[in-house]
Amino acid sequence: DGGITQSPKYLFRKEGQNVTLSCEQNLNHDAMYWYRQDPGQGLRLIYYSQIVNDFQKGDIAEGYSVSREKKESFPLTVTSAQKNPTAFYLCASSYSTGGPTEAFFGQGTRLTVV
Amino acid sequence: AQKVTQAQTEISVVEKEDVTLDCVYETRDTTYYLFWYKQPPSGELVFLIRRNSFDEQNEISGRYSWNFQKSTSSFNFTITASQVVDSAVYFCALSEAPGYSGSRLTFGEGTQLTVNP
Numbered sequence: 436d437g438g439i440t441q442s443p444k445y446l447f448r449k450e451g452q453n454v455t456l457s458c459e460q461n462l463n464h465d466a467m468y469w470y471r472q473d474p475g476q477g478l479r480l481i482y483y484s485q486i487v488n489d490f491q492k493g494d495i496a497e498g499y500s501v502s503r504e505k506k507e508s509f510p511l512t513v514t515s516a517q518k519n520p521t522a523f524y525l526c527a528s529s530y531s532t533g534g535p536t537e538a539f540f541g542q543g544t545r546l547t548v549v
Numbered sequence: 550a551q552k553v554t555q556a557q558t559e560i561s562v563v564e565k566e567d568v569t570l571d572c573v574y575e576t577r578d579t580t581y582y583l584f585w586y587k588q589p590p591s592g593e594l595v596f597l598i599r600r601n602s603f604d605e606q607n608e609i610s611g612r613y614s615w616n617f618q619k620s621t622s623s624f625n626f627t628i629t630a631s632q633v634v635d636s637a638v639y640f641c642a643l644s645e646a647p648g649y650s651g652s653r654l655t656f657g658e659g660t661q662l663t664v665n666p
Contacts, residue, residue, distance in 0.1 A: 477656030
């Protein structure tokens with residue numbers, strides 16, 4: 436079945452550590468996105484990529500980094516510079532032509548700082 | 550800057566009641582797209598509908614209907630004869646179109662809908 440796979444589902448990070456969240460899609464989508472969701476809030480865009488080897492900052496990119504070496508993969512690294520990383524992280528993908536299109540979402544990774 | 554407001558944080562209804570979720574948006578663009586997504590307890594967002602700013606026709610899909618009014622910058626979502634399985638968080642979202650494709654979205658805060666048996 437086509438879809439988006441995020442791993443792990445739950446992740447615990449110690450203070451000062453970098454952690455990487457995985458996102459893989461087999462939908463043949465060009466564009467991929469990372470969103471952050473905090474309790475009682477909507478999703479906020481961290482980074483997005485419309486094509487391999489290119490990505491752009493979203494609204495809250497500070498303390499995060501990404502790479503896009505393959506079309507199918509868009510990992511997100513939460514660095515120690517992110518002061519409040521505890522949140523629910525959602526990865527999404529979509530086609531990147533023909534105007535804004537529906538995005539398909541993964542099931543998310545819940546990151547907790549311990 | 551874009552903004553989406555969902556003033557209803559939580560709504561609780563009894564099964565078979567109709568319920569309307571409100572969405573008000575702000576944008577300076579004349580061309581834009583509006584979306585509704587459903588987030589069940591499992592966490593992933595499920596796409597429900599996309600409308601562009603030039604299409605103000607109301608849409609009905611089964612028990613779901615959407616009312617888009619540019620004059621009031623609103624894109625409200627109604628569930629008719631609600632069911633327990635409709636319980637979820639519902640998000641309204643906005644995407645500007647000029648110069649960009651894909652799905653870079655500005656989300657509202659979401660409305661938690663609980664349908665009680």
